[in-house]
Amino acid sequence: MRIGILGGSFDPVHNGHLLLAESAVEQLRLDEIWFVPAGSQPLKPRGPVASQHDRLAMLELALSGYEKFLVKELEIQRGGVSYTVDTLREVSKKVPRAKLFFLMGADSLADIPKWNSPSEICELATLAVVCRPDAATLDYGVLKECTTAKRIEQFQSAQIEMSPMAVSSSAIREKISDGESDWKKHVPEEVSNFIKRNRVYS
Numbered sequence: 559m560r561i562g563i564l565g566g567s568f569d570p571v572h573n574g575h576l577l578l579a580e581s582a583v584e585q586l587r588l589d590e591i592w593f594v595p596a597g598s599q600p601l602k603p604r605g606p607v608a609s610q611h612d613r614l615a616m617l618e619l620a621l622s623g624y625e626k627f628l629v630k631e632l633e634i635q636r637g638g639v640s641y642t643v644d645t646l647r648e649v650s651k652k653v654p655r656a657k658l659f660f661l662m663g664a665d666s667l668a669d670i671p672k673w674n675s676p677s678e679i680c681e682l683a684t685l686a687v688v689c690r691p692d693a694a695t696l697d698y699g700v701l702k703e704c705t706t707a708k709r710i711e712q713f714q715s716a717q718i719e720m721s722p723m724a725v726s727s728s729a730i731r732e733k734i735s736d737g738e739s740d741w742k743k744h745v746p747e748e749v750s751n752f753i754k755r756n757r758v759y760s
């Protein structure tokens with residue numbers, strides 16, 4: 559069993575997340591991708607804008623057409639600050655024989671030294687990173703303090719190739735609160751309808 563884990567704030571989920579997951583399923587031959595919405599992201603102390611209920615509802619709507627994409631409320635149910643190392647420990651216990659891939663964009667890779675227990679994270683899961691338009695090259699050098707050169711090579715082999723997609727949740731939220739309308743193309747239609755109907759970011 560090969561499981562990809564995509565942790566995120568998903569505030570809201572957007573097409574960049576979906577393309578990342580689609581590319582990872584194909585290139586890493588994953589059986590499932592677990593989308594794990596953070597309860598409280600350690601480096602975002604102000605917390606998400608949308609409620610937990612709305613972030614989950616938008617994720618469920620976005621993933622409904624994908625058989626291999628599952629929403630897992632591990633971090634929300636655990637409560638407190640959502641540390642990735644705790645999530646990976648929990649998943650390793652739940653499915654001990656699975657090979658775990660932690661999927662992330664280049665911005666997350668750059669931040670890893672600031673995360674809790676990065677060395678253990680690098681042991682528990684293979685990091686599979688994708689470029690983002692504002693960070694076109696991936697700097698694996700940040701991992702030198704956390705893991706071995708051999709492990710870094712394994713992460714490089716798991717790198718996800720995808721045409722950079724210039725979309726972020728913060729840009730979507732900003733456009734909505736500025737009253738712009740061209741944000742809708744960046745999320746599945748069911749999600750844009752939900753946002754409009756419930757005035758999630760207005």
Ligand SMILES: Nc1ncnc2c1ncn2[C@@H]1O[C@H](COP(=O)(O)OP(=O)(O)OP(=O)(O)O)[C@@H](O)[C@H]1O
Pocket residue numbers: 565566567568569574575578661662663664665666688689690723724725726727728729
């Ligand atoms: N357009 C994108 N291309 C590739 N990876 C992405 C993209 N958007 C988000 N990701 C990755 O998905 C994971 C979850 O991201 P998150 O839910 O925080 O969305 P975000 O768009 O980065 O949000 P924000 O703008 O609020 O920081 C992170 O590892 C992030 O790097």
Ligand SMILES: O=C(O)c1ccc[n+]([C@@H]2O[C@H](COP(=O)([O-])O)[C@@H](O)[C@H]2O)c1
Pocket residue numbers: 564565566567568594596599600601602640641642643666672673674
């Ligand atoms: O464990 C940590 O210390 C840690 C610090 C920052 C971010 N993360 C995780 O990284 C994932 C992407 O975060 P973000 O900022 O893109 O929402 C999400 O699962 C976060 O919980 C984890």
